[in-house]
Each structure stands twice: as C-alpha cells, then as structure tokens.
Amino acid sequence: MKKTVIYLFLSLIIVVILVIVIGDFRSTRPDRMSGNPYELDIDGIRSVDPDLITYKETKNYKIDAAQAGGIAVAGGKIFLVADDFLQVFDYGGKQYFREPLPEQARCLEVTATNDIIVGFRNSIALLSPEGEEIWRSEPLDERAVITALAVKNSTIFVADAGNRAVHRYTIDGKYVDSFEGKTRIEGNHGFIIPSPYFDLGVSPDGELWVVNPGKHSLENYTDDGNLRSFLENISREIEGFGGCCNPAHIDIMADGSFVTSEKGVVRIKIHEPSGELSTVVAPPDKFREDGEAPDVAVDEEGIIYALDYDKNLIRIFEPK
Amino acid sequence: MKKKKTFNRRDFIQSSIRASLVVSVGGIGGLALKNGTKKDWVWQIDPFECNQCGRCATECVRNPSAVKCVHAYDLCGYCDLCGGYFIPGAVKLDTGAENQLCPTAALIRKFIEEPYFEYEIDEDLCIGCAKCVKGCTSFGNGSLHLQIRHDLCRNCNECSIARVCPSKAIKRVPADTPYLIKGTFTRTTDS
Structure with missing residues (x-):
C-alpha cells in the first residue's frame, strides 16, 4: 500500500514536470521567439564576398562630442567639426588645436592654401589654417540646410539640401x-x-561631381552648373546604390575614383571614375545595423577616414 | 454668571448627522471630480522601438490584426526603388505581383511624375506583418511604420501583442493622444 502511494506520487510529479516542460516549449513569451512567417531576409544584401573587401580597419579615434559634423583630410592633417568646435590633429591622433565655432557646424573643406571652410546650417565661414575666422557669409534663407562643401581654385561650391541647390x-x-x-x-x-x-x-582634374541622391547618381557639372555627364546605378546589390538618398557621402581619390558611403545598408565602397564598383572598404557588418552613413574623406595615399556618427569614432581604413 | 452650555445626546446626534452629510457630499464630489479628470490610457507601438518581428500579425486577438501599417508621407522619398514595396532582387520595378514584398498586396504604388512614386496602404488588406516596415527601415527613410488602430482595437487593456513583443515597443499612451506617428513623434531620449 505504501509503495503504491509512492509510485502514484512520483508519477504525478513526472506528469507535472512534463506539463511544465511542454508548456515552456510551446510558450510564446518574448525570449522564446518562434520563427517569423513574414520575415524579410536582407542578410543576402548585407553580406559581402570577402574577396571584394580589400581594406582593413587599422585605427580609430574617439571623438569627445555629442554630435559629430563632418571630416576632411589634407596636408597630413585630419580636420573635424563636431558640436560647435573645430578640431585639427595629425594622422597619429595628436591634436594641433581645437577652436570654438559660433554654432554647430555640419561640414568642412580645406583649400589649397590650408584655409578651412566650415558649413553651418545656412551659412559658411572661412577660417585661417589656425582656426581664426576670416569671414562669414550672410545666412541663406530659412529652408537652407548646408550639407557639403567643395572648393576649386577661387570658387566654393555649397550643397544645400533644404533648397535642393x-x-x-x-x-x-x-x-x-x-x-x-x-x-x-x-x-x-x-x-x-x-x-x-x-x-x-x-576631382583632382577639377571636375565638379554632385550626388543626386534621389536618382542614386553621381552627376558631373561644369562650374556654372550645366550637366555634363552622370553615372547611375540603381541597385541594392553591392555594385550599385539602393535605398533612399544614396550615396549619402562621397570623396574623390587622386585617380578620380569615388569613395562612397551609403545609408540604410551602411557600407563604404570605392567606384571607378567610370562608375563600376572597384572595391569594398567596409561592409555593413562593420556598422550598426540601423546606423547612419559615415562621412568619408580620403588622403593622397588612398587611406580612408570614416566619421562613424553612431560610435562617435573616426575610423581609419587602409589597403590590406 | 454665564450659564455653562451642556452637550447632551441630542446635540451629539445632530452634530454626527451634519458631519456625515458633509463627508458624504465631499466624498461624492471628490469621486465625481476624480472620474471627470481621470486620464484614460491605450496601447500604442513606439515606431522607434519596433523590430518588425511579425508578431503584431500573429498575436492580436483581432483577425486580421488591429495593427496596421501607416505612412508618414513627409518622411517618404517617393522613390522608384522603394525598399518597402519591392522584394530584394525584384525582376522589374513595376507592380507585378512577383516583385511585391507585401504578402497581401496592401501597399499600392502610384506614379506621380518622373521619377516620383507614391505608396499608399490599403488598410482592409494590411495584416500588420511589418514586412514593408522592415524594407523601408532597412533601405529607406523609415516612413512606413506600424500603429495600433483604435477603431479596430478592442482596447480591453489586456493587449496580447504587448505580452509577447520582444522589443517592448508596445506602450501605454494617453487616450487623447493615441498615435505615435513618425515625423510628429520623434525618438525619445530613453529609446
């Protein structure tokens, strides 16, 4: 009789344990995700053939700022605008100076004489190589959102996303x-x-290239704004530019190739002067999945400096 | 000599009745005021927290789900190659069923003028699966996002999706501002 009770008790425990295990197995609590029947698999687009990646990250520098603006490299120096300051340091990360700016800066460019042009929301300023203001332009209208600058001889080109001009x-x-x-x-x-x-x-040849992000194209203009030619490749694959507003940032190498940075599926690539994909600098897995496209700058040796807004880093990519 | 006032039983009963009346009237008034100013709360999806897991389509007690895709047009790029509309590797950028991402063809593509296209949601067809949301977020500006439609939701205060949402994107919001539409609603600091 005693044995029967024990057997019954043990059987009951086993049944309870089985119920708990099966219940847990069938549970849909957040940490027990069943497969998503509506999954959109973008892994194919995020993955890049390793043979295409010919650059590696060699260094990175932390930025002490809340909001990074833009980056440029010239004459062995890295120029950075972030928050409301300009910072200049050498390739080894040693700071030359850090100067306050009157407001938050968004982009910058360095002239042949090492003067620094800084772009604010609706105005630009020219600074001496030591960071002292030489002049500041009259503000553009309220719609203006200055996003990029380029300089050719005595002409400054200012990209204004707000006015699309x-x-x-x-x-x-x-x-x-x-x-x-x-x-x-x-x-x-x-x-x-x-x-x-x-x-x-x-470009080093003096050609003005403007990104037309809604058309995923790079357009070549005469200095007075006449379209001369364009490179267009709409595709989400690695060879082209997909998504909305890509390439988000560019810089031009000494041989006329384009360094491009894309948003959405964040990646950095180099395209030939004719537009074909040349190589991949940094595949999407180097960046946060829903991150911002890094601003890019390239030096005379083809080393690429990426301003990672999500990690607040300047990341340096060198050929393998 | 002043006569000392006595507090007899009758006085005690009268005072007690008066006090009870004051307390009752005050209590009723207080309750009415509380009910009148009480804030109602409803469930809503924080679009910046949503990770497009698909559970809004499968876990809602309503069938089809009370969660629908909404479109913040002011954030949309009106792109030809729309990440929310086309499957990756679409054969052609047209409205062919084989190119569409939406399993119920609830996203309608309309030509505006070269090169702009507008994308509209047919809410009767939308099941809230977030497939287009993931495409738009991954490749575009994230203008497509999910919201609980309160004209469809039972508002029973026991949201079955909130229980299983892996990113805890479903939150209680005041009933007088029941939607968190991108553009007007931006990422909160704790997001």
Whole structure:
C-alpha cells in the first residue's frame, strides 16, 4: 500500500514536470521567439564576398562630442567639426588645436592654401589654417540646410539640401549664383533630395561631381552648373546604390575614383571614375545595423577616414 | 454668571448627522471630480522601438490584426526603388505581383511624375506583418511604420501583442493622444 502511494506520487510529479516542460516549449513569451512567417531576409544584401573587401580597419579615434559634423583630410592633417568646435590633429591622433565655432557646424573643406571652410546650417565661414575666422557669409534663407562643401581654385561650391541647390561663392565670401541641376531634358527635375544627404566634390582634374541622391547618381557639372555627364546605378546589390538618398557621402581619390558611403545598408565602397564598383572598404557588418552613413574623406595615399556618427569614432581604413 | 452650555445626546446626534452629510457630499464630489479628470490610457507601438518581428500579425486577438501599417508621407522619398514595396532582387520595378514584398498586396504604388512614386496602404488588406516596415527601415527613410488602430482595437487593456513583443515597443499612451506617428513623434531620449 505504501509503495503504491509512492509510485502514484512520483508519477504525478513526472506528469507535472512534463506539463511544465511542454508548456515552456510551446510558450510564446518574448525570449522564446518562434520563427517569423513574414520575415524579410536582407542578410543576402548585407553580406559581402570577402574577396571584394580589400581594406582593413587599422585605427580609430574617439571623438569627445555629442554630435559629430563632418571630416576632411589634407596636408597630413585630419580636420573635424563636431558640436560647435573645430578640431585639427595629425594622422597619429595628436591634436594641433581645437577652436570654438559660433554654432554647430555640419561640414568642412580645406583649400589649397590650408584655409578651412566650415558649413553651418545656412551659412559658411572661412577660417585661417589656425582656426581664426576670416569671414562669414550672410545666412541663406530659412529652408537652407548646408550639407557639403567643395572648393576649386577661387570658387566654393555649397550643397544645400533644404533648397535642393548648389550655391557658388567666391573665396572672398561673395555669393555668385545657384543651380538646381535642371536641364532641358524631359523629366529631369534636378536634384532630388528626400532627406538631408547631399554631397559634392571636386576631382583632382577639377571636375565638379554632385550626388543626386534621389536618382542614386553621381552627376558631373561644369562650374556654372550645366550637366555634363552622370553615372547611375540603381541597385541594392553591392555594385550599385539602393535605398533612399544614396550615396549619402562621397570623396574623390587622386585617380578620380569615388569613395562612397551609403545609408540604410551602411557600407563604404570605392567606384571607378567610370562608375563600376572597384572595391569594398567596409561592409555593413562593420556598422550598426540601423546606423547612419559615415562621412568619408580620403588622403593622397588612398587611406580612408570614416566619421562613424553612431560610435562617435573616426575610423581609419587602409589597403590590406 | 454665564450659564455653562451642556452637550447632551441630542446635540451629539445632530452634530454626527451634519458631519456625515458633509463627508458624504465631499466624498461624492471628490469621486465625481476624480472620474471627470481621470486620464484614460491605450496601447500604442513606439515606431522607434519596433523590430518588425511579425508578431503584431500573429498575436492580436483581432483577425486580421488591429495593427496596421501607416505612412508618414513627409518622411517618404517617393522613390522608384522603394525598399518597402519591392522584394530584394525584384525582376522589374513595376507592380507585378512577383516583385511585391507585401504578402497581401496592401501597399499600392502610384506614379506621380518622373521619377516620383507614391505608396499608399490599403488598410482592409494590411495584416500588420511589418514586412514593408522592415524594407523601408532597412533601405529607406523609415516612413512606413506600424500603429495600433483604435477603431479596430478592442482596447480591453489586456493587449496580447504587448505580452509577447520582444522589443517592448508596445506602450501605454494617453487616450487623447493615441498615435505615435513618425515625423510628429520623434525618438525619445530613453529609446
């Protein structure tokens, strides 16, 4: 009789344990996710053939700022604007100086004479190589959102995402004119800027290249704003530019190749002067999945400096 | 000589009745005031917390789900190659069923003018699966996002999706501001 009770008791315990285990197995609590029947698999787009990646990250520098703005490299120096200051340091990370700015800066460019042009929301300023203000332009209208700068001889090109236009200034700070990338070709609406990503650059040959992010294209303009040619490759695959507003940032290498940085699926690549993909600098797994596209700058040796807004780092990528 | 006032039983009963009346009236008034000013709360999805797990489509007690995709048009790029509309590797950028990401074809693509396209949600078809939301968030500006539609939700205060939401994106919000639409609602500091 006693044994029967013990057996019954043990059987009951086993049943209870089984119920708990099965219940737990079938549970849909947050940490026991069943497969998502509606899963959109983008791993294929995020993964990159390792043979295409010919750069490696060699160094990075932490930025002491709440909001990084832009980066430029020239003459062996790294120039950074973040919050409301300008910081200049050498490639080894040793600071030359840090100067306050009148407001938050968003982009910058360095002239051939090592002067520094800084872009604020709706105005630009020229600073001496030591960071002292030489002049500051009159503010543009309220819609202006200056996102990038380029300089060619005595002309400064200013990308204004808010007005969807490129403004020209003289090196003395005088406004010259603006162009919106429109042509007589039917259906050409000029610059399509769905979000505040609008970059431009001047190649070593002196050609002005402007990103038309809504069209995923790089457009070559004469200095006075006439479209000369364009490179367009709409694709989410590694060879092209997909998503909205890409490439988000560019810089131009000594051989005319384009260093491009994309948002959405964040990645840095190099494209030939003819537009074909040359190599991958940093694949998406190097960045936060929902991160921002890093600003990019390239030096004379092809070393790429990426301003990682999510990690607050300047990340340096060198050829393997 | 002043006569000393006595506090007899009758006085005690009268005072007690008066006090009870004051307490009752005060209590009723207080309760009415509390009910009149009480804030109602409802469930809503924080679009910045949502990780597009698909559970809004499968766990809601309503069938189809009370969670629907909404579109913040002012954030949309009106792109031809829309990450929320087209499957990765779409054969062609057209409205062919084989190119569409939405399992119920609830996202409608309309040509505006070259090169702009508008994307509209057919709420009767939308099941809240977030497939388009993931595509839009991954490749675009994240203008497509999920919201609990309170005209469809039972508002029973026992949200079955909130219980299983892995990113804890479903929160209680005041009933007088029941939607967290991107654009007007931005990422909170604790997000």
